[in-house]
Amino acid sequence: MNPHTLGCIEAGTPCCVPVPHLSIENLAVSYGDTPVLSDVSLDIYKGCITALIGPSGCGKTSFLNALNRLTDLIPGARVEGRLRLVDGANSLDLLDPGLDVRALRRRVGMIFQRPNPFPLSIRRNLELPLREHGMRRADALAHKIETALSDVGLWEEVRDRLDAPALALSGGQQQRLCIARALVLEPEILLMDEPCSALDPIASGVVEEMIQSLSGRYTVVIVTHNLAQARRIGNYAAFFWMRERIGQLVEFGRCRQIFDAPVHPATAAYIGGMRG
Amino acid sequence: MHSVPGDRLFGLALWGAALSVAAVFAWLFVDLARLGLGALSWDFITTAPENAGRDGGIASILVSTLLILGVAVGVAAPVGLGAAVWLNTYTRAGGGTGRRIRLALDGLAGMPSIVFGLFGNAFFSVYLGLGFSILSGGLTLAAMILPVFIRTVEAGLGAVDDGWRRGAAALGLTQSAALAHVILPAAAPAIGAGLMLGIGRAAAETAALIFTSGYVDRMPESLSDSGRALAVHIYDLSMNVAGGDTHAAASALVLVALVACANLLAVALSRRLLTRRLAL
Ligand SMILES: Nc1ncnc2c1ncn2[C@@H]1O[C@H](COP(=O)(O)OP(=O)(O)OP(=O)(O)O)[C@@H](O)[C@H]1O
Protein backbone atom coordinates (compact mmCIF):
# COMPACT_ATOMS: atom_id res chain seq x y z
CA MET A 1 0.00 0.00 0.00
CA ASN A 2 1.05 3.55 -0.62
CA PRO A 3 3.37 4.66 2.20
CA HIS A 4 1.96 8.20 2.18
CA THR A 5 -1.53 7.28 3.20
CA LEU A 6 -2.92 6.89 6.62
CA GLY A 7 -4.04 3.56 5.34
CA CYS A 8 -1.15 1.55 6.66
CA ILE A 9 -1.60 2.58 10.23
CA GLU A 10 -3.95 -0.25 10.96
CA ALA A 11 -1.09 -2.62 10.29
CA GLY A 12 0.73 -1.53 13.43
CA THR A 13 0.53 1.10 16.06
CA PRO A 14 -0.99 4.31 14.79
CA CYS A 15 1.79 6.67 13.77
CA CYS A 16 -0.34 9.66 13.17
CA VAL A 17 -3.76 10.94 14.05
CA PRO A 18 -6.35 11.15 11.28
CA VAL A 19 -7.20 14.78 10.56
CA PRO A 20 -10.75 15.59 9.51
CA HIS A 21 -11.00 17.38 6.19
CA LEU A 22 -14.76 17.35 5.89
CA SER A 23 -16.78 17.33 9.03
CA ILE A 24 -20.35 16.14 8.61
CA GLU A 25 -22.97 16.24 11.36
CA ASN A 26 -26.58 15.12 11.11
CA LEU A 27 -26.66 15.65 7.37
CA ALA A 28 -30.07 15.11 5.77
CA VAL A 29 -31.04 15.34 2.12
CA SER A 30 -34.58 15.50 0.77
CA TYR A 31 -36.15 16.01 -2.64
CA GLY A 32 -39.35 18.01 -2.31
CA ASP A 33 -41.09 16.41 0.64
CA THR A 34 -39.34 13.06 0.32
CA PRO A 35 -36.40 12.56 2.66
CA VAL A 36 -33.83 10.21 1.11
CA LEU A 37 -30.98 10.50 3.57
CA SER A 38 -30.99 11.42 7.22
CA ASP A 39 -28.78 11.74 10.22
CA VAL A 40 -25.42 11.14 8.60
CA SER A 41 -22.47 12.07 10.79
CA LEU A 42 -18.89 11.27 9.96
CA ASP A 43 -15.50 12.82 9.35
CA ILE A 44 -13.75 12.45 6.03
CA TYR A 45 -10.05 12.26 6.76
CA LYS A 46 -7.42 14.27 4.95
CA GLY A 47 -5.33 12.40 2.43
CA CYS A 48 -7.34 9.22 2.81
CA ILE A 49 -9.61 7.34 0.46
CA THR A 50 -13.04 6.89 1.95
CA ALA A 51 -15.20 4.34 0.16
CA LEU A 52 -18.98 4.68 0.33
CA ILE A 53 -20.79 1.39 -0.08
CA GLY A 54 -24.39 0.32 0.18
CA PRO A 55 -27.34 -0.86 -1.88
CA SER A 56 -28.81 1.07 -4.78
CA GLY A 57 -31.03 3.98 -3.83
CA CYS A 58 -29.71 4.44 -0.31
CA GLY A 59 -28.57 7.98 -1.06
CA LYS A 60 -24.85 7.69 -1.83
CA THR A 61 -25.04 9.95 -4.86
CA SER A 62 -27.23 12.40 -2.98
CA PHE A 63 -24.68 12.46 -0.17
CA LEU A 64 -21.83 13.11 -2.59
CA ASN A 65 -23.75 15.85 -4.38
CA ALA A 66 -24.40 17.59 -1.07
CA LEU A 67 -20.65 17.77 -0.38
CA ASN A 68 -19.94 20.14 -3.27
CA ARG A 69 -23.41 21.68 -3.34
CA LEU A 70 -24.26 20.09 -6.66
CA THR A 71 -27.64 19.57 -5.02
CA ASP A 72 -28.18 23.27 -5.81
CA LEU A 73 -28.77 22.24 -9.42
CA ILE A 74 -31.63 19.90 -8.55
CA PRO A 75 -34.92 21.75 -8.16
CA GLY A 76 -36.49 20.95 -4.82
CA ALA A 77 -33.39 19.36 -3.29
CA ARG A 78 -32.78 20.37 0.33
CA VAL A 79 -29.75 19.70 2.48
CA GLU A 80 -29.83 20.16 6.24
CA GLY A 81 -27.43 19.61 9.10
CA ARG A 82 -23.87 20.74 9.47
CA LEU A 83 -21.22 20.39 6.82
CA ARG A 84 -17.82 21.97 7.24
CA LEU A 85 -14.64 22.03 5.23
CA VAL A 86 -11.85 22.02 7.81
CA ASP A 87 -8.60 23.73 7.00
CA GLY A 88 -6.33 23.89 10.02
CA ALA A 89 -8.00 26.12 12.56
CA ASN A 90 -10.40 27.54 9.97
CA SER A 91 -13.56 25.88 8.92
CA LEU A 92 -15.91 26.79 6.13
CA ASP A 93 -19.64 26.26 6.52
CA LEU A 94 -20.59 24.57 3.25
CA LEU A 95 -24.32 24.92 3.74
CA ASP A 96 -24.12 28.69 4.12
CA PRO A 97 -26.50 30.08 1.45
CA GLY A 98 -24.05 32.93 0.81
CA LEU A 99 -21.12 30.57 0.16
CA ASP A 100 -19.12 31.13 -3.01
CA VAL A 101 -19.94 27.75 -4.58
CA ARG A 102 -17.60 28.29 -7.52
CA ALA A 103 -14.68 28.62 -5.12
CA LEU A 104 -15.92 25.59 -3.19
CA ARG A 105 -16.18 23.45 -6.32
CA ARG A 106 -12.70 24.45 -7.25
CA ARG A 107 -11.50 22.98 -3.97
CA VAL A 108 -13.82 19.97 -4.13
CA GLY A 109 -13.73 18.30 -7.55
CA MET A 110 -16.13 15.66 -8.80
CA ILE A 111 -15.98 12.65 -11.13
CA PHE A 112 -19.20 11.17 -12.43
CA GLN A 113 -20.30 7.65 -13.18
CA ARG A 114 -20.56 8.22 -16.91
CA PRO A 115 -17.43 9.90 -18.30
CA ASN A 116 -18.52 13.39 -19.36
CA PRO A 117 -15.69 15.07 -21.27
CA PHE A 118 -16.97 18.15 -23.06
CA PRO A 119 -17.43 17.83 -26.84
CA LEU A 120 -14.22 19.82 -27.35
CA SER A 121 -10.61 18.94 -28.00
CA ILE A 122 -8.61 17.18 -25.29
CA ARG A 123 -6.62 20.35 -24.69
CA ARG A 124 -9.72 22.54 -24.56
CA ASN A 125 -11.29 20.25 -21.98
CA LEU A 126 -8.46 21.03 -19.58
CA GLU A 127 -7.95 24.64 -20.64
CA LEU A 128 -11.57 25.66 -20.21
CA PRO A 129 -11.77 25.30 -16.41
CA LEU A 130 -8.35 26.92 -16.01
CA ARG A 131 -9.27 29.90 -18.15
CA GLU A 132 -12.61 30.28 -16.43
CA HIS A 133 -10.78 30.44 -13.13
CA GLY A 134 -8.61 33.25 -14.41
CA MET A 135 -5.48 31.48 -15.70
CA ARG A 136 -4.48 32.79 -19.10
CA ARG A 137 -0.72 32.57 -19.57
CA ALA A 138 -0.07 30.10 -22.35
CA ASP A 139 3.06 28.51 -20.88
CA ALA A 140 1.46 28.08 -17.45
CA LEU A 141 -1.59 26.51 -19.07
CA ALA A 142 0.51 24.10 -21.10
CA HIS A 143 2.51 23.13 -18.04
CA LYS A 144 -0.56 22.47 -15.91
CA ILE A 145 -2.20 20.47 -18.68
CA GLU A 146 0.85 18.27 -19.08
CA THR A 147 1.08 17.73 -15.34
CA ALA A 148 -2.58 16.80 -14.98
CA LEU A 149 -2.46 14.41 -17.92
CA SER A 150 0.71 12.81 -16.58
CA ASP A 151 -0.90 12.39 -13.18
CA VAL A 152 -3.66 10.29 -14.69
CA GLY A 153 -1.24 8.38 -16.92
CA LEU A 154 -2.70 9.82 -20.09
CA TRP A 155 0.12 12.08 -21.25
CA GLU A 156 2.03 9.48 -23.22
CA GLU A 157 -1.18 8.28 -24.84
CA VAL A 158 -2.44 11.66 -26.03
CA ARG A 159 0.55 14.01 -26.23
CA ASP A 160 0.52 13.85 -30.03
CA ARG A 161 -3.18 14.48 -30.40
CA LEU A 162 -4.10 17.10 -27.85
CA ASP A 163 -6.26 18.81 -30.44
CA ALA A 164 -8.24 15.71 -31.28
CA PRO A 165 -11.81 15.58 -30.01
CA ALA A 166 -12.05 14.21 -26.47
CA LEU A 167 -15.06 12.14 -27.42
CA ALA A 168 -12.86 10.09 -29.75
CA LEU A 169 -11.03 8.64 -26.75
CA SER A 170 -11.98 5.25 -25.31
CA GLY A 171 -14.25 5.12 -22.27
CA GLY A 172 -11.41 4.52 -19.85
CA GLN A 173 -9.35 7.30 -21.39
CA GLN A 174 -12.35 9.62 -21.23
CA GLN A 175 -12.78 8.90 -17.55
CA ARG A 176 -9.10 9.55 -16.89
CA LEU A 177 -9.40 12.79 -18.87
CA CYS A 178 -12.29 13.78 -16.62
CA ILE A 179 -10.15 13.07 -13.58
CA ALA A 180 -7.35 15.14 -15.11
CA ARG A 181 -9.86 17.92 -15.75
CA ALA A 182 -10.72 17.91 -12.06
CA LEU A 183 -7.06 17.68 -11.01
CA VAL A 184 -5.97 20.56 -13.20
CA LEU A 185 -7.72 22.98 -10.85
CA GLU A 186 -5.62 21.59 -7.98
CA PRO A 187 -8.50 20.63 -5.70
CA GLU A 188 -8.07 19.32 -2.16
CA ILE A 189 -10.89 16.83 -2.25
CA LEU A 190 -12.13 14.57 -5.04
CA LEU A 191 -15.63 13.14 -5.00
CA MET A 192 -16.08 10.12 -7.26
CA ASP A 193 -19.42 8.55 -8.02
CA GLU A 194 -18.84 4.99 -9.25
CA PRO A 195 -16.04 6.15 -11.55
CA CYS A 196 -15.30 2.66 -12.87
CA SER A 197 -18.76 1.19 -13.27
CA ALA A 198 -19.18 2.24 -16.90
CA LEU A 199 -15.79 0.79 -17.89
CA ASP A 200 -14.61 -2.66 -18.92
CA PRO A 201 -12.54 -4.62 -16.37
CA ILE A 202 -9.17 -3.62 -17.83
CA ALA A 203 -9.95 0.09 -18.11
CA SER A 204 -11.52 -0.13 -14.68
CA GLY A 205 -8.31 -1.59 -13.31
CA VAL A 206 -6.24 1.20 -14.84
CA VAL A 207 -8.51 3.88 -13.39
CA GLU A 208 -8.53 2.15 -10.04
CA GLU A 209 -4.76 2.04 -9.88
CA MET A 210 -4.65 5.69 -10.81
CA ILE A 211 -7.11 6.61 -8.07
CA GLN A 212 -4.99 4.70 -5.62
CA SER A 213 -1.99 6.77 -6.64
CA LEU A 214 -3.91 9.90 -5.66
CA SER A 215 -4.19 8.92 -2.01
CA GLY A 216 -2.01 10.97 0.28
CA ARG A 217 -2.07 13.94 -2.05
CA TYR A 218 -5.83 14.30 -2.20
CA THR A 219 -8.73 13.45 0.01
CA VAL A 220 -10.87 11.06 -1.99
CA VAL A 221 -14.47 10.06 -1.38
CA ILE A 222 -15.47 7.27 -3.72
CA VAL A 223 -18.81 5.54 -4.18
CA THR A 224 -18.52 2.02 -5.49
CA HIS A 225 -20.69 -1.04 -5.85
CA ASN A 226 -17.60 -3.13 -6.32
CA LEU A 227 -16.82 -4.26 -2.78
CA ALA A 228 -13.55 -5.87 -3.77
CA GLN A 229 -12.51 -2.52 -5.21
CA ALA A 230 -13.60 -0.66 -2.06
CA ARG A 231 -11.53 -3.07 -0.04
CA ARG A 232 -8.50 -2.70 -2.30
CA ILE A 233 -8.34 1.07 -2.46
CA GLY A 234 -10.22 2.35 0.59
CA ASN A 235 -8.57 3.45 3.81
CA TYR A 236 -11.93 4.03 5.38
CA ALA A 237 -15.32 2.71 4.47
CA ALA A 238 -18.81 3.99 5.17
CA PHE A 239 -21.74 1.64 4.83
CA PHE A 240 -25.12 3.17 3.96
CA TRP A 241 -28.36 1.28 4.34
CA MET A 242 -32.04 2.02 4.07
CA ARG A 243 -34.33 2.11 7.06
CA GLU A 244 -38.00 2.81 6.32
CA ARG A 245 -36.97 3.90 2.81
CA ILE A 246 -34.63 6.56 4.15
CA GLY A 247 -30.91 6.17 3.68
CA GLN A 248 -28.71 6.17 6.75
CA LEU A 249 -25.11 5.72 7.62
CA VAL A 250 -24.93 2.44 9.47
CA GLU A 251 -21.27 1.90 10.00
CA PHE A 252 -18.09 3.84 9.44
CA GLY A 253 -14.56 2.78 10.16
CA ARG A 254 -11.27 1.51 8.81
CA CYS A 255 -11.78 -0.43 5.65
CA ARG A 256 -10.21 -3.54 7.10
CA GLN A 257 -12.42 -3.44 10.15
CA ILE A 258 -15.59 -2.95 8.10
CA PHE A 259 -14.76 -5.83 5.82
CA ASP A 260 -13.21 -8.27 8.28
CA ALA A 261 -15.11 -7.54 11.45
CA PRO A 262 -18.29 -5.57 10.74
CA VAL A 263 -20.10 -4.57 13.89
CA HIS A 264 -23.57 -4.08 12.52
CA PRO A 265 -25.56 -7.12 11.31
CA ALA A 266 -26.70 -5.29 8.15
CA THR A 267 -23.09 -4.59 7.22
CA ALA A 268 -22.17 -8.19 7.86
CA ALA A 269 -25.05 -9.39 5.68
CA TYR A 270 -24.19 -6.99 2.85
CA ILE A 271 -20.49 -7.86 2.92
CA GLY A 272 -21.40 -11.52 3.30
CA GLY A 273 -23.50 -11.26 0.14
CA MET A 274 -20.34 -10.39 -1.68
CA ARG A 275 -18.72 -13.62 -0.63
CA GLY A 276 -21.78 -15.81 -1.03
CA MET B 1 -30.53 -12.00 -43.95
CA HIS B 2 -34.12 -13.18 -43.81
CA SER B 3 -36.89 -10.72 -44.16
CA VAL B 4 -40.35 -11.33 -42.81
CA PRO B 5 -43.22 -10.58 -45.26
CA GLY B 6 -44.67 -7.99 -42.86
CA ASP B 7 -41.32 -6.25 -42.69
CA ARG B 8 -41.03 -6.16 -46.46
CA LEU B 9 -44.48 -4.65 -46.75
CA PHE B 10 -43.59 -2.05 -44.17
CA GLY B 11 -40.41 -1.24 -46.06
CA LEU B 12 -42.35 -0.90 -49.30
CA ALA B 13 -44.83 1.45 -47.67
CA LEU B 14 -42.00 3.64 -46.42
CA TRP B 15 -40.41 3.73 -49.85
CA GLY B 16 -43.76 4.54 -51.38
CA ALA B 17 -44.28 7.46 -49.03
CA ALA B 18 -40.78 8.80 -49.64
CA LEU B 19 -41.10 8.46 -53.40
CA SER B 20 -44.45 10.20 -53.58
CA VAL B 21 -43.07 13.15 -51.64
CA ALA B 22 -40.08 13.31 -53.97
CA ALA B 23 -42.39 13.02 -56.98
CA VAL B 24 -44.50 15.97 -55.91
CA PHE B 25 -41.40 18.10 -55.58
CA ALA B 26 -39.99 16.91 -58.87
CA TRP B 27 -43.23 17.67 -60.68
CA LEU B 28 -43.42 21.11 -59.10
CA PHE B 29 -39.87 21.87 -60.01
CA VAL B 30 -40.12 20.59 -63.58
CA ASP B 31 -43.25 22.65 -64.10
CA LEU B 32 -41.51 25.79 -62.84
CA ALA B 33 -38.41 25.13 -64.90
CA ARG B 34 -40.42 24.48 -68.09
CA LEU B 35 -42.14 27.82 -67.73
CA GLY B 36 -39.44 30.00 -66.26
CA LEU B 37 -36.05 28.65 -67.24
CA GLY B 38 -36.18 30.41 -70.61
CA ALA B 39 -36.57 33.81 -68.97
CA LEU B 40 -33.81 33.21 -66.49
CA SER B 41 -30.54 34.97 -67.23
CA TRP B 42 -27.95 37.15 -65.59
CA ASP B 43 -29.79 40.17 -66.96
CA PHE B 44 -33.00 39.02 -65.30
CA ILE B 45 -31.27 39.18 -61.93
CA THR B 46 -29.46 42.46 -62.46
CA THR B 47 -31.99 44.73 -64.14
CA ALA B 48 -34.97 46.58 -62.72
CA PRO B 49 -38.49 45.37 -63.44
CA GLU B 50 -40.38 47.17 -66.21
CA ASN B 51 -43.94 47.19 -67.38
CA ALA B 52 -45.23 45.88 -64.00
CA GLY B 53 -42.71 43.05 -64.10
CA ARG B 54 -43.64 41.63 -67.48
CA ASP B 55 -40.33 42.87 -68.80
CA GLY B 56 -36.99 43.69 -67.29
CA GLY B 57 -35.71 41.78 -64.28
CA ILE B 58 -35.95 41.57 -60.52
CA ALA B 59 -32.88 43.44 -59.23
CA SER B 60 -34.75 45.79 -56.90
CA ILE B 61 -36.99 42.99 -55.71
CA LEU B 62 -34.06 40.75 -54.90
CA VAL B 63 -32.43 43.54 -52.89
CA SER B 64 -35.67 44.22 -50.98
CA THR B 65 -36.08 40.53 -50.26
CA LEU B 66 -32.57 40.20 -48.91
CA LEU B 67 -32.98 43.29 -46.76
CA ILE B 68 -36.30 42.09 -45.33
CA LEU B 69 -34.85 38.64 -44.62
CA GLY B 70 -31.76 40.23 -43.11
CA VAL B 71 -33.81 42.32 -40.70
CA ALA B 72 -36.04 39.37 -39.81
CA VAL B 73 -33.19 36.96 -39.08
CA GLY B 74 -30.99 39.62 -37.53
CA VAL B 75 -33.70 40.38 -34.98
CA ALA B 76 -35.19 36.92 -34.51
CA ALA B 77 -31.91 35.03 -34.03
CA PRO B 78 -30.55 36.84 -30.95
CA VAL B 79 -33.96 37.39 -29.36
CA GLY B 80 -34.98 33.79 -30.02
CA LEU B 81 -31.71 32.38 -28.73
CA GLY B 82 -32.08 34.37 -25.53
CA ALA B 83 -35.69 33.30 -25.07
CA ALA B 84 -34.86 29.64 -25.70
CA VAL B 85 -31.99 29.71 -23.22
CA TRP B 86 -34.22 31.38 -20.67
CA LEU B 87 -36.98 28.81 -21.14
CA ASN B 88 -34.51 25.96 -20.92
CA THR B 89 -32.65 27.26 -17.87
CA TYR B 90 -35.32 28.76 -15.69
CA THR B 91 -38.46 26.82 -16.42
CA ARG B 92 -37.32 23.23 -16.38
CA ALA B 93 -39.12 21.82 -13.37
CA GLY B 94 -42.35 21.48 -15.36
CA GLY B 95 -43.79 24.52 -13.61
CA GLY B 96 -46.81 26.52 -14.72
CA THR B 97 -45.00 29.50 -16.18
CA GLY B 98 -42.96 27.44 -18.62
CA ARG B 99 -45.95 25.37 -19.64
CA ARG B 100 -48.05 28.45 -20.34
CA ILE B 101 -45.30 30.12 -22.34
CA ARG B 102 -44.74 27.00 -24.43
CA LEU B 103 -48.45 26.71 -25.07
CA ALA B 104 -48.58 30.34 -26.17
CA LEU B 105 -45.59 29.83 -28.48
CA ASP B 106 -47.18 26.76 -30.05
CA GLY B 107 -50.35 28.72 -30.58
CA LEU B 108 -48.46 31.57 -32.21
CA ALA B 109 -46.51 29.15 -34.38
CA GLY B 110 -49.74 27.88 -35.86
CA MET B 111 -51.21 31.34 -36.40
CA PRO B 112 -52.02 32.20 -40.05
CA SER B 113 -49.48 34.66 -41.38
CA ILE B 114 -52.17 37.16 -42.34
CA VAL B 115 -52.75 37.69 -38.60
CA PHE B 116 -49.10 38.61 -38.20
CA GLY B 117 -49.50 40.93 -41.18
CA LEU B 118 -52.37 42.75 -39.51
CA PHE B 119 -50.48 42.90 -36.22
CA GLY B 120 -47.35 44.20 -37.97
CA ASN B 121 -49.35 46.80 -39.79
CA ALA B 122 -51.08 47.99 -36.63
CA PHE B 123 -48.00 47.87 -34.42
CA PHE B 124 -44.90 48.54 -36.52
CA SER B 125 -46.35 50.53 -39.42
CA VAL B 126 -48.95 52.61 -37.60
CA TYR B 127 -48.24 52.62 -33.86
CA LEU B 128 -44.44 52.85 -34.11
CA GLY B 129 -44.79 54.99 -37.21
CA LEU B 130 -42.50 52.90 -39.40
CA GLY B 131 -45.01 53.03 -42.24
CA PHE B 132 -44.81 50.68 -45.20
CA SER B 133 -41.14 49.86 -45.02
CA ILE B 134 -38.58 47.12 -45.19
CA LEU B 135 -38.10 47.58 -41.44
CA SER B 136 -41.82 47.00 -40.73
CA GLY B 137 -41.82 43.95 -42.97
CA GLY B 138 -38.66 42.51 -41.48
CA LEU B 139 -39.84 43.02 -37.91
CA THR B 140 -43.19 41.46 -38.71
CA LEU B 141 -41.46 38.42 -40.18
CA ALA B 142 -39.20 38.28 -37.13
CA ALA B 143 -42.28 38.10 -34.91
CA MET B 144 -43.71 35.45 -37.19
CA ILE B 145 -40.69 33.12 -37.20
CA LEU B 146 -39.79 33.57 -33.52
CA PRO B 147 -42.18 30.97 -32.05
CA VAL B 148 -40.92 28.10 -34.19
CA PHE B 149 -37.31 29.20 -33.82
CA ILE B 150 -37.58 29.37 -30.03
CA ARG B 151 -39.24 25.99 -29.77
CA THR B 152 -36.72 24.33 -32.08
CA VAL B 153 -33.71 25.75 -30.26
CA GLU B 154 -35.24 24.96 -26.90
CA ALA B 155 -35.79 21.35 -27.91
CA GLY B 156 -32.15 21.24 -29.01
CA LEU B 157 -30.99 22.65 -25.69
CA GLY B 158 -33.17 20.16 -23.84
CA ALA B 159 -31.51 17.31 -25.73
CA VAL B 160 -28.02 18.38 -24.63
CA ASP B 161 -26.53 15.80 -22.28
CA ASP B 162 -27.18 16.78 -18.68
CA GLY B 163 -23.84 15.25 -17.73
CA TRP B 164 -22.11 18.21 -19.40
CA ARG B 165 -24.12 20.70 -17.39
CA ARG B 166 -23.33 18.95 -14.13
CA GLY B 167 -19.72 18.48 -15.16
CA ALA B 168 -19.39 22.18 -15.92
CA ALA B 169 -21.01 23.15 -12.62
CA ALA B 170 -18.77 20.73 -10.72
CA LEU B 171 -15.73 22.47 -12.23
CA GLY B 172 -16.98 25.80 -10.91
CA LEU B 173 -17.74 27.17 -14.37
CA THR B 174 -20.28 29.97 -14.45
CA GLN B 175 -23.57 29.26 -16.15
CA SER B 176 -22.71 31.65 -18.96
CA ALA B 177 -19.36 29.96 -19.56
CA ALA B 178 -20.98 26.54 -19.67
CA LEU B 179 -23.54 27.91 -22.09
CA ALA B 180 -21.07 29.62 -24.40
CA HIS B 181 -18.45 26.87 -24.51
CA VAL B 182 -20.38 23.66 -24.10
CA ILE B 183 -24.15 23.85 -24.28
CA LEU B 184 -24.73 26.16 -27.26
CA PRO B 185 -22.07 24.49 -29.44
CA ALA B 186 -23.66 21.15 -28.65
CA ALA B 187 -27.03 22.55 -29.68
CA ALA B 188 -25.65 24.06 -32.91
CA PRO B 189 -27.51 21.64 -35.21
CA ALA B 190 -30.83 22.59 -33.62
CA ILE B 191 -30.00 26.28 -33.92
CA GLY B 192 -29.18 25.77 -37.61
CA ALA B 193 -32.42 23.87 -38.12
CA GLY B 194 -34.41 26.60 -36.39
CA LEU B 195 -32.81 29.25 -38.59
CA MET B 196 -33.55 27.22 -41.70
CA LEU B 197 -37.19 26.79 -40.80
CA GLY B 198 -37.42 30.51 -40.08
CA ILE B 199 -35.71 31.61 -43.28
CA GLY B 200 -37.78 29.24 -45.37
CA ARG B 201 -40.99 30.50 -43.88
CA ALA B 202 -39.97 34.16 -44.08
CA ALA B 203 -38.82 33.91 -47.69
CA ALA B 204 -42.09 32.32 -48.74
CA GLU B 205 -44.21 34.90 -46.98
CA THR B 206 -46.63 37.07 -48.93
CA ALA B 207 -49.64 37.88 -46.79
CA ALA B 208 -47.73 39.36 -43.86
CA LEU B 209 -45.65 41.57 -46.15
CA ILE B 210 -48.39 43.10 -48.26
CA PHE B 211 -49.55 45.02 -45.19
CA THR B 212 -46.13 45.93 -43.88
CA SER B 213 -43.39 46.30 -46.45
CA GLY B 214 -45.79 46.98 -49.27
CA TYR B 215 -45.29 46.29 -52.98
CA VAL B 216 -43.42 49.22 -54.41
CA ASP B 217 -41.00 47.67 -56.91
CA ARG B 218 -38.43 50.47 -56.95
CA MET B 219 -34.92 49.93 -55.65
CA PRO B 220 -35.05 50.69 -51.89
CA GLU B 221 -32.69 53.39 -50.69
CA SER B 222 -32.91 52.65 -46.98
CA LEU B 223 -34.65 50.34 -44.53
CA SER B 224 -37.45 52.87 -44.18
CA ASP B 225 -38.35 52.59 -47.87
CA SER B 226 -41.09 50.32 -49.00
CA GLY B 227 -39.87 47.25 -50.86
CA ARG B 228 -41.43 44.36 -52.72
CA ALA B 229 -40.37 40.88 -51.68
CA LEU B 230 -39.94 38.08 -54.22
CA ALA B 231 -42.94 36.15 -52.94
CA VAL B 232 -45.11 39.27 -53.24
CA HIS B 233 -43.75 39.81 -56.73
CA ILE B 234 -44.62 36.27 -57.75
CA TYR B 235 -48.09 36.63 -56.30
CA ASP B 236 -48.65 39.92 -58.09
CA LEU B 237 -47.34 38.68 -61.44
CA SER B 238 -49.45 35.56 -61.46
CA MET B 239 -52.63 37.12 -60.05
CA ASN B 240 -52.78 40.72 -61.21
CA VAL B 241 -50.58 41.00 -64.31
CA ALA B 242 -51.75 39.45 -67.54
CA GLY B 243 -48.79 37.82 -69.32
CA GLY B 244 -46.67 37.76 -66.20
CA ASP B 245 -46.56 33.95 -65.86
CA THR B 246 -43.14 33.46 -67.40
CA HIS B 247 -41.51 35.98 -65.14
CA ALA B 248 -43.46 34.66 -62.17
CA ALA B 249 -41.98 31.21 -62.77
CA ALA B 250 -38.50 32.61 -63.30
CA SER B 251 -38.81 34.59 -60.05
CA ALA B 252 -39.98 31.46 -58.28
CA LEU B 253 -36.87 29.62 -59.47
CA VAL B 254 -34.73 32.43 -58.08
CA LEU B 255 -36.63 32.22 -54.80
CA VAL B 256 -36.05 28.47 -54.57
CA ALA B 257 -32.35 28.99 -55.20
CA LEU B 258 -32.27 31.79 -52.63
CA VAL B 259 -33.90 29.68 -49.93
CA ALA B 260 -31.57 26.79 -50.69
CA CYS B 261 -28.53 29.05 -50.40
CA ALA B 262 -29.84 30.63 -47.21
CA ASN B 263 -30.35 27.20 -45.70
CA LEU B 264 -26.85 26.06 -46.57
CA LEU B 265 -25.49 29.29 -45.15
CA ALA B 266 -27.49 28.91 -41.94
CA VAL B 267 -26.20 25.40 -41.37
CA ALA B 268 -22.62 26.25 -42.23
CA LEU B 269 -22.70 29.37 -40.10
CA SER B 270 -24.14 27.76 -37.01
CA ARG B 271 -21.61 24.93 -37.29
CA ARG B 272 -18.66 27.19 -37.88
CA LEU B 273 -19.56 29.93 -35.45
CA LEU B 274 -20.62 27.71 -32.63
CA THR B 275 -18.44 24.64 -32.89
CA ARG B 276 -15.27 26.06 -34.40
CA ARG B 277 -14.91 29.55 -33.08
CA LEU B 278 -16.08 28.84 -29.58
CA ALA B 279 -14.51 25.43 -29.32
CA LEU B 280 -10.92 26.16 -30.26
N1 LIG C 1 -33.45 14.47 -8.50
C1 LIG C 1 -34.16 13.65 -7.70
N2 LIG C 1 -35.44 13.91 -7.43
C2 LIG C 1 -36.17 13.09 -6.64
N3 LIG C 1 -35.69 11.97 -6.07
C3 LIG C 1 -34.42 11.65 -6.31
C4 LIG C 1 -33.58 12.47 -7.13
N4 LIG C 1 -32.36 11.90 -7.19
C5 LIG C 1 -32.44 10.78 -6.42
N5 LIG C 1 -33.67 10.62 -5.90
C6 LIG C 1 -34.11 9.54 -5.00
O1 LIG C 1 -33.27 9.56 -3.87
C7 LIG C 1 -32.97 8.26 -3.45
C8 LIG C 1 -31.46 8.13 -3.34
O2 LIG C 1 -30.90 8.25 -4.63
P1 LIG C 1 -29.34 8.25 -4.90
O3 LIG C 1 -29.15 8.47 -6.36
O4 LIG C 1 -28.71 9.21 -3.98
O5 LIG C 1 -28.97 6.75 -4.50
P2 LIG C 1 -27.64 5.97 -4.72
O6 LIG C 1 -27.28 5.38 -3.41
O7 LIG C 1 -26.63 6.82 -5.38
O8 LIG C 1 -28.10 4.83 -5.69
P3 LIG C 1 -27.23 4.07 -6.81
O9 LIG C 1 -26.33 3.17 -6.09
O10 LIG C 1 -28.26 3.34 -7.61
O11 LIG C 1 -26.52 5.11 -7.59
C9 LIG C 1 -33.58 7.32 -4.46
O12 LIG C 1 -34.77 6.80 -3.89
C10 LIG C 1 -33.91 8.20 -5.63
O13 LIG C 1 -35.08 7.75 -6.26
Ligand SMILES: [Mg+2]
Ligand atom coordinates in the same frame (compact mmCIF):
# COMPACT_ATOMS: atom_id res chain seq x y z
MG1 LIG D 1 -25.67 6.76 -7.31
